[in-house]
Every structure is written in structure tokens, then in C-alpha cells.
Amino acid sequence: MDYSQFLLMTPEVTLALALIVLLVADLVMGNDKSKQYFQTLALVVFGIHTIYNFIQGEISGQQEAFSGMYLTSNIHVFVKNMLNVGTLLVLIFSIEWNKKENSNHIAEFYLLMMSTLFGMYLMVSSGDFLLFYLGLETASIPMATLVALNKKRNESAEAAAKYILTAGFSSAVMLFGISLIYGSCGGSLYFCDVVKSFAATPVQIMAMIFFMAGVAFKISLVPFHLWTADTYQGAPTSVTAYLSVMSKGAAAFAFMIVMWKAFTVSNVAETVWHNILWWIIVITITVGNIFAIRQKNLKRFLAFSSISQAGYVMLGLMSGTSMGMGSMVYYLLVYLFTNLAAFGVISNIEDKCGKVGMDDYDGLYETNPKMAVVMMLAMFSLGGIPPFAGFFSKFFIFASAAQAGEYLLVFIALANTIISLFYYLLVVKAMFINKSNNPIAPFKSDNASLVGLTICTIAMLVLGLISPVYEQLLAWSFGVN
């Protein structure tokens, strides 16, 4: 066996090392006194992992390891780096929460978080259904524990139960699909083999749909989304942020790779999944929007907003060109910073005074102008108002779909952005216009959150204006075949 193939797996290897280091450190740091340094150590270790992977050189073209089991390329590595940055931001936002509410389980929090990240890595890089499934499960089972981390709250336990039940169900359906693929596609699970024998027979279509349903559950596409709102609401806010951004982003990218590599023979428009996905996108965006309108709890509100955002992300799949991939990754990048900014504000406020209702945000601008401005920018960016990054990401992803001739779909998506703008502006209205008798008291947030929020804010403001980012992504991307 050629061990140099492990060199292609640098992100996985360093993450595994980091995990081992922290696991051992947790065992060694037995007493409470040294435990307080664990958080710092974990952040430093993860920071080193992030930076080390960030400064790795470019890969030439698409490479594979272990006879096609593991795929990598620049865009894969970029997605992993993006996940690293996102995770780091979530960790930064949760420092304060860990100290106060989670002081007994700090090590678990970090280790579980990084285990799920490891699963996402495998999912993103998989070239085989089996590795994909393993990645998916590695990403979702520790996630349920993370959701349940807040042991003293019933909601947290309820959310975790709902999550693990539906996740188990969906992975059963997905496994069934994979076994059907194995049976009907010549006894191989490598994407490159499946695509050769995929002839759209009814059994194969059923297998594909079962598989799609399993992944759609992770991305929370309608009608596989019902767990989303309850889980988002019950989970600790930092976990919610992690779920809504990283878990979704990794699954969406992996989904694209699988659909393009395993189920697309020549071009996307002729495939079976094209029409299915077309309808799923329309329903997802619309249902997400319609349900988001009447939400009063901000975490629930963002859950539905993230459902409709997932629909937009899926537009990247429809073209099958490198522009589709580039614009999707760009969308995910922008969405990451934007959504984390929103969750950063929410978790900050929740930490300080425990309020998450939209009514509680009335008059926030009077008392905490900076938080209100960051939240406003995040809402504008999510709604796609120029010149914030969200506008450009929407623009590019719409352009990619329109280039593939999906005019009706783009039109429906555009019409839905108007609805989404309405509810995003509701939050802005609450903060800036509504008056409140009992506003959130002015507070000073901790330095770590401030750093995180500053990074997100800068990213929202300038990401759209620095065109080399998108150009580079476009250069790294590839289309079907």
C-alpha cells in the first residue's frame, strides 16, 4: 500500500491528531484546577489545526486516494478550511457559555464538536457511498449529544430525542437506499462505478430517492425538515449555530458531489433527480419562508430562515457547471459568516439576560446599538440587500441557475426573497423602531464574542466587494465530468 496517499488527507490527519491530543489532555488534567486551562488549550490546538491547513499549498486538479474512496481537490480543501473557520467562530462565541453554564462538560463539548467536524470532512471528501454514510453518521450521532448537552433543561433533552429519533429513521431509509444501489448497480459503491451502471430503472430511482431523502434530512429540505425547528430551539445556542451552518454546509456540498458524480451521466437537465430537486427547492424555499413569518422565538425563526436558505443553496446543483459549484461554495461561505453573526448576537444576549423572543428585542438599538447594528447587517445580508455579501452570493447563485436555463426556478426564488425580506426586516423593525417598556439592559459582551462578531461583520461588509475570492473559487471549481 502506498502510504503517501495519507498526505492527501492532511486535514483529516491533523484533526484526528488534535482530537487525540485533547482527549489525552482531558484525561491528564484530572483536577478542577487544571481543568480551567482546558478551554484555552483546546482553542489553541484547534487554532493551530486551522492555520496549518490554511497555509497548505494548492493541489493540482482532482486527486483521489485509496482507489477512489477518498476524493480531494482545491475546492474540497477550501470547504474544509471554511468549516474550520466556522467551527472556530462557534467555539469563540461559546467560550463564555462554556465557563458559565457548561463548566462541567467543557471537554465533552470540544471533543464532540471536533468529532462531528471529522465526520463532515469524510462526508465532503467521500468517493464512495460507504464512506459517505460513515461520515454522515460520525457527524450526526455526536451532534445529538451536543444538542442534549444542557442537561438541566428539558427542552434540550426533548430536542436531542427528536433529533436522534428522526436521524435514526432517516439513516435507516438512506442505508436501505444504499443497499439497493449496491444491488442494482453492479455490486460497487464507488461513485465512479455507480454512474456507469446507473440507467434510471425504477429500482435505481427508488434507491436514489431514498438516498436523497437521507441527505435532505441533514440539509433540512422540505418535507424532511420537520425536526429542524424543535431541535434548533431546544439546543444550546452555539450548537444551533453549528447545526445551522456547518452541518448544513458540509452536507450540501457533499450532496452536490454525490449527485454530480454518482447520478449524472452527461448533463444535469437530463437526469431524473433534476425534476425532483426542482420541486424540492420550490417547496423548501416557500415553506421555509411561510413558516418563518409567524415565528416569535428568534432561534426558531432562524431555523425556518435556514430552511429557506438551504433551498437557495440547492440552486447551485441545478446547473452542473463549475459556476454552479463556485457560486454554491461562495454562498455557503457568505452564509456562514452571516448566520454566525446573527447567532453570535443571539447567544450573547441569551447569555446575558436569557431572552430569545422577538418582542424582547424591541428597542435594542437604544440600549445596545452595536449589537443591533450587527444584527441588522446580518439580516440585510441574509435578505440579500446590496452591497452586503449576501446580495452577491444570491446574485451569483441565481446567475448560475439562470445560465443553465432555469428561468422559472430563479423567478420563484426571486419572488421568495421578497417574502424573506419581509420577515428579516421584522427583526430590524423590532430593534430600531419598536419601543419597549422593558428593553434589554445595556451590557458589555466579553472580548471573545466581540472578536468573533467583528470578524463576521467585516466579512459581511467586504466579502462581496473583493472579487478575487469568488474568482478563485470559480477557478478551483469543476462541473459534471
Add this chain to the structure above:
Amino acid sequence: MEITSIAPWVLLLPLCMFVFLGLTSHKFSGQTSAKIGTVAFGIVAILCYYIAGQYFFGSFSVVNENGYEVFNKTGEVYNQMTIFNMEWMKMTENLIIHIGFYLDPISAMMLVVIATVSLMVHIYSYGYMFEHGHFDEGMSRYYAVLSLFSFAMLGLVLATNIFQMYIFWELVGVSSFLLIGYYFFKPAAVSACKKAFIVTRFADMFFLIGILVLSYHAQTFDFDKLNANNAKLVMDAFQITAESKGIAFLGFPLITIATFCIFLGGAGKSAMFPFHIWLPDAMEGPTPSSALIHAATMVVAGVFLVARLFPVYSFAAPEVLNAICYIGAFTALFAAIIAVAQTDIKRVLAFSTISQIAYMMVALGVSRFGNHETELGFTASMMHLFTHAMFKAMLFLCCGCIIHCVESNEMKHMGGLWKYMKKTWICFGIGCLAIAGIPPFSGFFSKGEILTACFENGYKAIYIVMTATAGLTSFYMFRLFFHIFHWQENEEYATMKHKPHDQEWQMTLPLIVFAVLTVFFFLFPGFNNGITATRGEMEMPTNWFIEGISIAVALTGIGIAYVLYFKKNDMPKQIMDKCPELCSFVYDRMKIDEIWYGITRSFIFGVICKSIAWFDHNCIDGFMNFCAWITKHTSYNTKEAQSGNVQQYVWVFIMGVITIVFLAVY
């Protein structure tokens, strides 16, 4: 220093200053912000001088996009250099917007003008805004916007392509809007800034149409490609030959429409008739910003635009140049007549600015490619742009000093100030002599060349109009001068607590610098070496007959002003009483503003907007409300779907899968 490595900082530094000063306005005191802003702009100015100096007198090269090395000078001819050209936004294969740095003789000259005037205004404002800023954070805001303006103006003149120019064109408009409306608590300032913005935006609409038509056919935004080989690309794209004017639209040649629309954009910024109405009102802004924006730099953007596309105009659309010179001549005379009757000293200067910019436009309009004589107008125009920027900025800054002392803009509150403000008196006098065209001051040379260009190229009628305007110019400028500094001393001065006096050095230094530049302009290396239509050397003929007439006319104007206004007397009043209607008509700026208001209020608002509003209210809003109503009701009626019941979730999940399989297979 490598030009390529320092060039980006010319744009980046002012931009950073804008962001920095804007964000930290509450952290620093106004004076600290002012110092930071001034020092930073000082660095920018040094970079500008260095680049312009290297370009004109040094020798360096850059590698262009085809891989050839381009030197700044080949023989006697200066080359156009693209120092850098960054791809900013790639919309489609052809529609790519670049942000770059383009160096040719006129942009290098503009670098010098902008750097000098802007730096002087930065320094001057430190003294002026300290008293007139009204509030501390206001001064930070002022300096932030000043940086934004410098950034935008530099980006405009250095643009490599017409779209970049358009972007910075709008940024210049925004910063002008912000500075005019600086005193946002004064209703007059608020309405003035809105007026300036709306009028120039209205003209910019034509500019955008022109850009789109031109670049749609030429398939490029780049000035380099548009202008190259006697605008061959444009000629081919529009199928212009010696016999025909090429593609037509509504019976007009399309190229004429496109280039005229582009000129209209320039006419808006450069306050040509009938878009001039915003400039006099723009005087509501702080005086130093008027000196920078509304006298020296922004208002000449239109002239610069025509000069930038001069090969296109000259080869593809000479009829537009004709139109430009007639519009210019009319504007020059018209503004000069109005200036005679104004009593607000800044308004007089505003109208004189309109009139002088019109001179530059006329000079471009009479100029064509061909031989040295026909190309004279181009050089004359650029020369007048330079000299006018210097002496007009000085006059405005002098006005600032006077307003600072007298606390009024009205002439009737002034008189006899020469005793108190010797330095301002001398500088203002030099400025007046320069604008009147008295040798050896700078205005004499540039104005003389413009008149020569008109005369030699056969535009005799325009020559006569421009000479008459020159006479009027010297009359109204000296009317202003005598009225402010002589006439009759205002008794209040003696009793005032702070007697009028020359200002501290921050406010005096810029005056002296500009005065030196105006007086010793004749020592400058010649404009005929480089800043010409062909970028090479050319002879500047001196037609002593024309120069003589222009001096005589100017002296006559000064003489009349001396008789009427040097000492207080009743003659001006007697003359005005003979024709009160005419006087008030001219004082009211010939009612052009009222005509515009009439058109907008009765026609646009009354007829067009009302009907559109009805349609909007009843049809579009109705439809939208209906959609919103449906969305809202669906939202509330589907509450039950999300029950929190896991069994139901799973049921939906499996039903979803089954439905999709069913639909997909059958």
C-alpha cells in the same frame, strides 16, 4: 521608488482615511482628526507630485497587458500608460469592470491640480472649520468627507475605463452632496444639497445612456481602445465613413446621440446651461469645500471627460463638438451677465466659475485634430483648467477669510476692508487681475490662447462673444473687489469687538501659495510640451492683435468698475433705477430656476407622476397586498403542520419519500 508599487496608495490612502476618520469621529477631537487627515493627504500629495514629476520629466516604464514595455516618453511624445488595471467585477465575458490607474499628460496634470488644491484646502479648513464647524464631531465628519472626495476625484481622473470613471463620478457627486449639506440644520443648505444631487444625477442618467450605447457597439469600456488610432474602433463599430454617419437611430446618427449624451453628463457636473442651476445654490456649503469642489476640481470633471474622449469626439462626432462650443459660449455670456447683478460674494464667484468653465468647453469645442492651429484649443482648455483652478481656489479662500471676519456673505455688509486685511486684499486683487486676463498673471495666457483658438479656427461669432464675456468678467470681478475692499468703510468695524484682521497662518499660507502660482505662472515649463491633443510638442502662436484687444477690453471693464464702485457714490443706483425690471430679472438669475420648477412641478409631478402613482397605488399595490394577504393567511392556517409530534414528523418523512418515488417512477 517604483511607480507601480506606490500608485495604488494614491487611491487607497484617502479611502482608508475616509473610513478611519468616519469611524473614529467620536474618539478624537475635531482638531486631531483634522491633523491626521491633513498629514495623510500630505503624503498623498507628495506621491501625486512624484508620479507626475516622473511622468513629465523622468523616465520609467511599465509592462502593458500585451507584454510590451511602455516608456513614459518616446521621443517628444508622451505615452499613455496603464500603471495597473485590476479586474474588479466580471459580469460576462465582455462586460468586465476594471479599476485601474491610467497615466497620460492630462491625468498627470490633474493629479497636480487635485493634490495642490486639496492639500491647501485641508490646511485652510483647519483654521476655518475650527470657528465654522459648529460642533466638534462635525469637523471630523468634514475631514472624512474631504478624504472621500479626494479619493473619488483622483479615481475619476485616473480611470482606465469609462465605467470606472462613472463609478467615481457618482462618488464625487455623493461627496459634493455631503459637503453642500454640511450645515444640515440650515434649511437652505439641505435644499441646496438635494438640488445639486438631483440635477447632477439627472444629467448622469444621460451619461449612463451614452456609456451604454457607446460601449455596447464598441464592445469595450477602455479609453485606450476607444481612443486608439484616431478612434478607429468607434468609427468601425458605428460604421462611420467619409460619406455616411453610420448607424442611425430615430433619424439621428447613433454616435452623435451617444457622445452628446456623454457630454450632457459632463454638462451636469460642469454646470453648463441649462444644468447650471445647482452650482450657485451649492455655495451653502463650507467655503473651503466650495473652493475645492465647486471651483477647482469637481466642476471641471465635465471638461476633463470631453478631453479624455477627445479623439472620439473629434473624429467620430465633430458635430457634437460644434454643439459643445455653442452651448459653452452661450453659458459663458449668460453666467457673466447674471454675475453682474449678484450681491452675495460667493454667488458672484459661482457664476464666474460657470462662465470660466464654459471658456474651457468652448476651447475644446473649437478644437479638432489636424494641425497645430486646430489643436490649439485643446491645450488652451487644459491650460485654463489649470490656471483657473489655482486662482479661483484662491478667490474662494479669500472669500472664506472675509466671511470669517464679517460673518456675512452680502456685499452691502462690506466695504473698506483693505485697511484691515492687507494680505487678503493683495491676494484677492491678484486673483481678480488673473481672471480678468491682465498680463503677466496666469489667466492672461490661458484666456488669450482660448480667444486665439476661437479666432484662428474660424469661429468669429464665438470669438466676439467670448471677448465681450471677458470684458464683463473683468467688470464684475472688480465690482466685487472694489465693493469689498474699498467703497465705503462699514462703521460697524470700528465698534466690533474683534476687528477684521488677516487670519492665522493656516488660512494665509494657502492664499500665498496660490498667489505665487498665479503670479509666476509664466515661469512654468510650457504646457505646449506634452499637454496637447497629440501628446507631443507644439507651437503656441501669440497673436498680438487678439491679445491686445483682450487686454484693452479687460482694462475697460476694470475702468468702468473703478468709476462706479471705487468710492461710494450714487451712480450704480441711478443706473439700476433706470431699468428696475431688467435688474431684478438678472438678479433672479433670469428665472431659469423657475422654469425648471415649472416643468418639474406642473408637468412631471402633475401629469406623469400622478398617473403613475395612481397605477402604483391601485394596481401594483393591490396585487402585492393580495399576495401578502395570501402568504400571511397560509402562514397562519398551516400552524398545525408543525406540531412537535415526532411520530407525525416521521410520517411526513416517509410519505414524502413515497410520493416522490411515485412521481418520479410514473
